Amino acid sequence: MLRLILILFLLAVPIAEIAVFMMVGEAIGVLPTIALVIITAVIGAYLLKQQGLQAFQRLQDDIRERRVPAASIGHALTIAIAGVLLLTPGFITDTVGFLLFIPAVREGLWRSITRSVKVYRVDPATGGGGPGWPGPEPTRRTIDLDQGDYGPSNPNTPWKGSGGQ
Known part of the structure; x- marks a missing residue:
């Protein structure tokens, strides 16, 4: 039509x-x-x-x-x-x-x-709308890691599983 x-x-x-x-x-x-x-x-x-x-x-x-x-x-x-x-x-x-x-x-x-x-405007820093902006509120936090922050090269990483590395 x-x-x-x-x-x-x-x-x-x-x-x-x-x-x-x-x-x-x-x-x-x-x-x-x-x-x-x-x-x-x-x-x-x-x-x-x-x-x-x-x-x-x-x-x-x-x-x-x-x-x-x-x-x-x-x-x-x-x-x-x-x-x-x-x-x-x-x-x-x-x-x-x-x-x-x-x-x-x-x-x-x-x-x-x-x-x-x-x-809607989404703030890239928070993943949600900023103050006074309509839009979804952030539902989860984004954690940005460098390559050295995880993996076998860093024994002090906070991301160890219960079984360790």
Whole structure:
């Protein structure tokens, strides 16, 4: 079923774009239509650069401050998709791309996605979530040994079995 929907979508979008191109071309002419497509691509490239750098900065800030960067990654991904849509010729894709560059639209989209997704951060040092982080608490302690801490070469190892070494 999902495959059928995807195929129909991949067929419907180009057909709709062609129809809109024909209507806009008939209304304003061929050259202004082509100029409009080029202008939206240039504006899209500018917005992608500007907002993409801001999204990258937010991602770095989240990592530096040890916050889960899920929202920053979601916004950066949405901005990248918006840029691709604006660089793709077509008025429908341009409209969706411009909408995705609006922070309130991205935030609403992110909220709708996060309703069904739970993000956990696991602290590699403890194996569990850190303070204030959702996630599983550590259930066991990890002991990291060097090669010299075990085996026949170390008679003082605390890991001797009841039968000794």
